[in-house]
Amino acid sequence: MPLLTVSCLSKSFSSSSGASALPVVNGLSFGVEEGELFALLGPSGCGKTTTLRCVAGLETPDRGTVTLAGRTLDADGGPRVPPEKRGVGLVFQDYALFPHLTVAAHVAFGLRHLSRVERRDRVAEVVRLVGLAGLEDRLPHALSGGQQQRVALARAVAPRPRLLLLDEPFSSLDAGLRHETRERVRDLVRSEGMTALLVTHDQQEALAFADRVAVMQGGQIDQVGTPEAVYRTPRTLFVAQFLGRTNLMLAEARGETAETPLGALPLHRPASGTVMVSLRPEALALTASAEGGGREGTVLSRDYWGHDVTYRVRLPGVGLGPIECLVHTDARASFAVGDVVGVRAVEPAVVLERVGVPESGADPTF
Numbered sequence: 001m002p003l004l005t006v007s008c009l010s011k012s013f014s015s016s017s018g019a020s021a022l023p024v025v026n027g028l029s030f031g032v033e034e035g036e037l038f039a040l041l042g043p044s045g046c047g048k049t050t051t052l053r054c055v056a057g058l059e060t061p062d063r064g065t066v067t068l069a070g071r072t073l074d075a076d077g078g079p080r081v082p083p084e085k086r087g088v089g090l091v092f093q094d095y096a097l098f099p100h101l102t103v104a105a106h107v108a109f110g111l112r113h114l115s116r117v118e119r120r121d122r123v124a125e126v127v128r129l130v131g132l133a134g135l136e137d138r139l140p141h142a143l144s145g146g147q148q149q150r151v152a153l154a155r156a157v158a159p160r161p162r163l164l165l166l167d168e169p170f171s172s173l174d175a176g177l178r179h180e181t182r183e184r185v186r187d188l189v190r191s192e193g194m195t196a197l198l199v200t201h202d203q204q205e206a207l208a209f210a211d212r213v214a215v216m217q218g219g220q221i222d223q224v225g226t227p228e229a230v231y232r233t234p235r236t237l238f239v240a241q242f243l244g245r246t247n248l249m250l251a252e253a254r255g256e257t258a259e260t261p262l263g264a265l266p267l268h269r270p271a272s273g274t275v276m277v278s279l280r281p282e283a284l285a286l287t288a289s290a291e292g293g294g295r296e297g298t299v300l301s302r303d304y305w306g307h308d309v310t311y312r313v314r315l316p317g318v319g320l321g322p323i324e325c326l327v328h329t330d331a332r333a334s335f336a337v338g339d340v341v342g343v344r345a346v347e348p349a350v351v352l353e354r355v356g357v358p359e360s361g362a363d364p365t366f
């Protein structure tokens with residue numbers, strides 16, 4: 001059984017005009033395993049913070065249940081466990097530090113149940129774990145943004161919560177510090193034996209941080225899976241596009257293969273009829289000619305990144321006129337704008353689900 005189970009969670013906010021509001025979180029269900037780092041990933045406004053606040057008990061769901069370690073925290077119409085009794089730690093985007101409290105006082109905040117000696121030892125331990133030793137007596141205004149973030153983290157972690165809730169905790173840090181802080185948080189969650197639920201709009205962050213990612217839009221989850229699974233085999237058009245650049249093409253599927261603008265390609269799952277397929281730029285390769293299979297095209301542009309290169313290649317018309325595709329290769333093979341090249345797929349094409357359209361019958365509307 002997962003450590004945290006959220007099922008059929010819904011929440012709407014009534015507007016000041018009293019108009020009936022659309023749900024911000026709409027029948028959301030997911031589970032987080034013990035020891036897991038789980039990310040809720042989605043664009044701004046899709047309901048991530050609201051979901052996290054429902055788990056924390058800071059928001060009352062309209063419907064749905066939340067259970068943590070076998071204990072029901074929220075149930076439809078049932079009694080609710082208040083935030084401070086849930087055994088969860090929270091790190092907010094803005095850190096929410098108290099200006100008049102020192103680093104040590106922040107970390108000691110949730111440790112009032114311990115004896116003075118135990119509390120002192122735990123504060124020293126956690127301050128060291130997050131790399132703030134020597135700064136115990138500082139006030140927030142005398143700390144850098146990165147240090148403030150670590151105080152918020154230390155405060156949340158000190159009482160050893162079963163579940164750590166992180167709401168965009170790295171977004172106000174600059175790029176270098178963000179990477180380092182993310183690694184530190186990950187090590188800390190693992191070494192303290194905690195489970196973490198991270199909310200972020202940053203694809204790279206979710207993919208790099210989490211063991212599993214739930215991709216959200218409009219208060220619902222489109223797909224849950226490992227970073228590799230959601231990136232390489234997106235289930236929907238939204239997931240394909242939200243997680244990075246991709247080549248989208250219409251194809252005629254016949255079971256295991258499909259006729260695509262790049263020729264006949266294997267599919268990652270059987271399908272039939274007109275489907276939309278996704279091929280990531282790195283699932284395509286370029287050769288000096290189309291003799292090794294694939295289609296002939298012309299290089300339109302070339303972005304050189306040092307470690308690799310992205311090409312935009314125009315393919316001649318197949319039915320619908322010329323198409324352009326993105327090809328991401330290592331920097332060893334080098335082509336110039338105007339070169340005629342062969343483009344071929346080196347991975348199966350990923351069939352996207354038609355959302356809201358029956359699998360057979362009507363024309364596909366993607």
Ligand code: ADP
Nearest residue numbers: 013014024042043044045046047048049050051
């Ligand atoms: P995210 O964290 O994914 O950016 P939120 O959960 O913060 O999204 O918000 C989702 C939507 O709900 C937004 O449109 C936001 O304006 C609205 N919303 C959030 N909290 C409230 C509230 N207390 N009252 C009214 N609307 C809210």
Ligand code: MG
Nearest residue numbers: 048049050168
């Ligand atoms: Mg938010």
